[in-house]
Amino acid sequence: MQPDTPDRILRIRTVLERTGLSRSTLYRKMGEGTFPPNTRISTRCIGWRASAIAAWLANPMFYRANDL
Template sequence: MSRRELVILKGKGDQPDRIELEESDLPMLAKAMEMAQQNSSYPSRLLKLEEVEALVGLKKSAIYQRVKEGSFPPPVSVKGTTAKRWREGEVAAWIEDATAS
Protein backbone atom coordinates (compact mmCIF):
# COMPACT_ATOMS: atom_id res chain seq x y z
CA MET A 1 0.00 0.00 0.00
CA SER A 2 1.39 3.41 -0.91
CA ARG A 3 1.84 6.27 1.53
CA ARG A 4 0.88 9.87 0.86
CA GLU A 5 2.07 13.01 2.58
CA LEU A 6 -0.47 15.58 3.67
CA VAL A 7 0.78 19.11 4.19
CA ILE A 8 -1.28 21.34 6.45
CA LEU A 9 -0.53 25.02 5.96
CA LYS A 10 -0.85 27.39 8.87
CA GLY A 11 -0.48 31.16 9.22
CA LYS A 12 2.42 33.19 7.86
CA GLY A 13 5.79 32.34 9.31
CA ASP A 14 4.71 28.97 10.69
CA GLN A 15 6.24 25.82 9.32
CA PRO A 16 3.63 23.54 7.72
CA ASP A 17 2.70 20.32 9.47
CA ARG A 18 3.40 17.17 7.50
CA ILE A 19 1.46 13.99 8.13
CA GLU A 20 1.99 10.67 6.39
CA LEU A 21 -1.17 8.80 5.51
CA GLU A 22 -1.94 5.40 4.10
CA GLU A 23 -3.85 5.53 0.84
CA SER A 24 -6.73 3.82 2.64
CA ASP A 25 -6.98 6.88 4.95
CA LEU A 26 -7.84 9.25 2.09
CA PRO A 27 -11.61 8.54 1.92
CA MET A 28 -11.91 9.14 5.67
CA LEU A 29 -9.92 12.38 5.36
CA ALA A 30 -12.12 13.54 2.48
CA LYS A 31 -15.24 12.86 4.56
CA ALA A 32 -13.81 14.76 7.53
CA MET A 33 -12.97 17.73 5.31
CA GLU A 34 -16.48 17.68 3.83
CA MET A 35 -18.03 17.64 7.30
CA ALA A 36 -15.79 20.52 8.42
CA GLN A 37 -16.88 22.57 5.41
CA GLN A 38 -20.55 21.88 6.12
CA ASN A 39 -20.06 23.00 9.72
CA SER A 40 -18.04 26.09 8.80
CA SER A 41 -20.55 28.34 10.57
CA TYR A 42 -19.21 26.93 13.84
CA PRO A 43 -16.25 29.10 14.79
CA SER A 44 -12.94 27.34 15.01
CA ARG A 45 -11.45 30.27 16.91
CA LEU A 46 -12.34 33.55 18.50
CA LEU A 47 -10.24 36.38 17.09
CA LYS A 48 -8.85 39.41 18.89
CA LEU A 49 -9.34 42.85 17.34
CA GLU A 50 -5.71 42.94 16.20
CA GLU A 51 -6.18 39.66 14.32
CA VAL A 52 -9.36 40.94 12.68
CA GLU A 53 -7.58 44.15 11.64
CA ALA A 54 -4.79 42.13 10.03
CA LEU A 55 -7.22 39.81 8.23
CA VAL A 56 -9.53 42.44 6.77
CA GLY A 57 -7.09 45.34 6.34
CA LEU A 58 -9.21 47.78 8.33
CA LYS A 59 -8.43 49.67 11.54
CA LYS A 60 -10.47 49.55 14.75
CA SER A 61 -12.58 52.63 13.97
CA ALA A 62 -13.52 51.37 10.49
CA ILE A 63 -14.42 47.92 11.85
CA TYR A 64 -16.64 49.33 14.59
CA GLN A 65 -18.24 51.79 12.14
CA ARG A 66 -19.19 48.84 9.90
CA VAL A 67 -20.48 46.89 12.93
CA LYS A 68 -22.67 49.89 13.80
CA GLU A 69 -23.94 50.02 10.19
CA GLY A 70 -24.64 46.29 10.26
CA SER A 71 -22.24 45.54 7.41
CA PHE A 72 -19.63 43.72 9.53
CA PRO A 73 -20.14 40.91 12.05
CA PRO A 74 -20.33 42.17 15.64
CA PRO A 75 -17.97 40.91 18.32
CA VAL A 76 -19.19 38.53 21.00
CA SER A 77 -18.62 38.79 24.73
CA VAL A 78 -16.48 36.16 26.39
CA LYS A 79 -18.19 34.95 29.57
CA GLY A 80 -16.53 35.96 32.82
CA THR A 81 -14.42 38.67 31.17
CA THR A 82 -14.79 42.06 29.56
CA ALA A 83 -13.15 40.70 26.41
CA LYS A 84 -14.76 41.02 23.00
CA ARG A 85 -13.87 38.59 20.22
CA TRP A 86 -14.97 37.89 16.65
CA ARG A 87 -15.99 34.47 15.39
CA GLU A 88 -13.43 33.40 12.81
CA GLY A 89 -16.10 31.87 10.56
CA GLU A 90 -18.11 35.09 10.45
CA VAL A 91 -15.05 37.17 9.60
CA ALA A 92 -14.06 34.66 6.90
CA ALA A 93 -17.57 34.83 5.43
CA TRP A 94 -17.40 38.63 5.41
CA ILE A 95 -14.06 38.49 3.58
CA GLU A 96 -15.53 36.08 1.00
CA ASP A 97 -18.54 38.34 0.49
CA ALA A 98 -16.43 41.51 0.31
CA THR A 99 -14.12 40.01 -2.31
CA ALA A 100 -16.75 38.24 -4.42
CA SER A 101 -16.88 39.46 -8.01
Protein backbone atom coordinates in the same frame (compact mmCIF):
# COMPACT_ATOMS: atom_id res chain seq x y z
CA MET B 1 -14.87 24.32 8.27
CA GLN B 2 -16.14 20.88 9.23
CA PRO B 3 -19.37 20.60 11.25
CA ASP B 4 -17.74 19.11 14.36
CA THR B 5 -14.85 21.60 14.38
CA PRO B 6 -15.38 24.41 16.92
CA ASP B 7 -15.40 27.94 15.55
CA ARG B 8 -12.32 29.87 16.69
CA ILE B 9 -12.65 33.27 18.33
CA LEU B 10 -10.36 35.94 16.90
CA ARG B 11 -9.20 38.92 18.92
CA ILE B 12 -9.34 42.43 17.48
CA ARG B 13 -5.68 42.61 16.48
CA THR B 14 -6.05 39.48 14.34
CA VAL B 15 -9.31 40.72 12.82
CA LEU B 16 -7.71 44.05 11.89
CA GLU B 17 -4.72 42.26 10.32
CA ARG B 18 -6.91 39.87 8.30
CA THR B 19 -9.33 42.51 7.07
CA GLY B 20 -6.99 45.46 6.58
CA LEU B 21 -9.53 47.73 8.29
CA SER B 22 -8.76 50.35 10.90
CA ARG B 23 -10.34 50.00 14.33
CA SER B 24 -12.68 52.95 13.74
CA THR B 25 -13.79 51.62 10.33
CA LEU B 26 -14.45 48.18 11.82
CA TYR B 27 -16.73 49.63 14.53
CA ARG B 28 -18.46 51.94 12.04
CA LYS B 29 -19.20 48.99 9.76
CA MET B 30 -20.51 46.99 12.74
CA GLY B 31 -22.86 49.86 13.54
CA GLU B 32 -24.08 49.89 9.94
CA GLY B 33 -24.60 46.12 9.96
CA THR B 34 -22.01 45.55 7.23
CA PHE B 35 -19.50 43.73 9.44
CA PRO B 36 -20.00 40.72 11.75
CA PRO B 37 -20.91 41.56 15.35
CA ASN B 38 -18.46 40.80 18.11
CA THR B 39 -18.91 38.18 20.82
CA ARG B 40 -18.23 38.81 24.51
CA ILE B 41 -15.60 36.38 25.80
CA SER B 42 -15.38 37.76 29.34
CA THR B 43 -16.05 41.01 31.21
CA ARG B 44 -13.41 43.03 29.39
CA CYS B 45 -12.70 40.82 26.39
CA ILE B 46 -14.42 40.53 23.00
CA GLY B 47 -13.72 38.60 19.83
CA TRP B 48 -15.19 37.63 16.49
CA ARG B 49 -16.05 34.18 15.16
CA ALA B 50 -13.54 33.09 12.52
CA SER B 51 -16.36 31.81 10.30
CA ALA B 52 -18.08 35.22 10.35
CA ILE B 53 -14.84 36.98 9.39
CA ALA B 54 -14.29 34.45 6.59
CA ALA B 55 -17.83 35.12 5.29
CA TRP B 56 -17.15 38.86 5.32
CA LEU B 57 -13.81 38.42 3.53
CA ALA B 58 -15.49 36.28 0.85
CA ASN B 59 -17.90 39.09 -0.05
CA PRO B 60 -17.27 42.36 1.85
CA MET B 61 -19.30 44.64 -0.45
CA PHE B 62 -22.57 42.73 -0.06
CA TYR B 63 -22.19 41.35 3.47
CA ARG B 64 -25.07 42.01 5.88
CA ALA B 65 -24.81 40.93 9.53
CA ASN B 66 -28.27 39.34 9.45
CA ASP B 67 -27.24 37.03 6.55
CA LEU B 68 -25.61 34.51 8.90
